[in-house]
Amino acid sequence: MSSPGAIAPSLAVRDLAFAYPDGHQALFGVDLTLQPQERVALLGPNGAGKTTLVMHLNGILRGGRGTVEVAGLPVVPANYQEVRRRVGIVFQDPDDQLFMPTVREDVAFGPANLGVRGPDLQDRVTEALTAVGMQEFADRPPHHLSFGQRRRVAVATVLAMKPEILVLDEPSSNLDPASRRELAAILLGLELTTLMVTHDLPYAMELCPRSVILAEGSIVADGPTRDILCDDDLLTANRLELPFGFDPRHVARS
């Protein structure tokens, strides 16, 4: 689709529709494009189809209409291994993501599946853990870490795969304010294309210059996060609410 010579977008979703086998239609023609290094918040109430959309990005769900491309590579079964390297999904519950007996082995799991071995593998692990400030915890079992630490390790597990795009499902949920701030600092320092699924509007404002709203299976708004959060009617219509006392108009422009 892109002109010759131009860099392919990190993520290109075109006219994506999907119905679950029980007949429930979750997506009705979603279009979404993310340019390299762009950070975008995917907002929407519960049941809007956010998770369904995320599951399409690396081919966990498929079979509906439309296409998904990751950095120019179509998401089709033949490409799954490479697509799953390029799309790093951080799931909401770190206990689902961290299943190996130690942090080091968990971070190594992804790259090892890609065939990385020996010192290269150790370098990847160290690099990823350093990026999230968890290098001292490499030999600890995940269940002995705090929730915030586990979420950071979960981010490291996908960073170790050197992804093209980082997808975060509710990254701020269940975090105390300090862990939330620490995670924000880490994410801002990554310089990776990021798609952040959330209903935490201040967090979206802090981290993502651009937001899209997904409601009932289609994108109903796409624009600068500040403009979207200042549109009270738009938020109300989509069951999105700003926390008490938070006024996006009074947040300094970064």
Added chain:
Amino acid sequence: MSAGHTHALYLPRDTPVHRLPPHCKLVAVLTFVLVVVATPRDAFWAFGVYAVLLAGVAAVAQVPARTVVKRMVVEVPFVLFAFLLPFVAHGPRIEVLGLSVSESGLLGGWNVLAKGTLGVVASILLAATTEPRTLLLGVERLHLPSLMVQIMSFMFRYADVVGAEMGRMRVARESRGFQGRDLRHAKVVAQSAGALFIRSYERGERVHLAMLSRGYSGTMPAVHDLRADRSQWTTAAALPLLAAIVAVAAWTVRG
């Protein structure tokens, strides 16, 4: 979650036994148990020697006798069974302490008790000197089917998570005034267990999804290189080898 940073059964020390590679210890314990089981049950002295051998290992590994004895409670059901045998078995009867008991039953009971106890103590020593994590690497090294090793490693990883969930459910139950005192309350407990099962099952599905997302294709990538040199194997072989000599001697004396 704050229950210490090592497993409950493991005693962190730095002894020759702790330093042995896990697969050597596994093979040693397994062979030792097989030798013990193969010993004739009326060679009473042989079992005494086995016990002394295990005591030697415990001493080298600095595992206090008190710890070993405390952990032997897992054996209690078998002990009860062993004590029942002399009374329920048939055959010629003899008088012991004024009670008429079956002779073959008495020997059978002794057999279960002695061999079971030795096996249990050997496993306790293995668990006390080997971290569960490295134990898994050991089984993997011994080429146990990868699927089984994966199941065991998930068990190790999620036991605490499921346990914590169970604890939260119990607290929530009791916070609403429930007290499980007698059998009539079994239904509520059973329903909680059912809910726990469903939750764990769903978690399993989510974990699988997370694994697929990171390129899992059915086998765990082998990233560990676990090797034992000749001297380590020889050290580990000391226990089963000595036991084997005793067993052969027991058979010879008997024959």
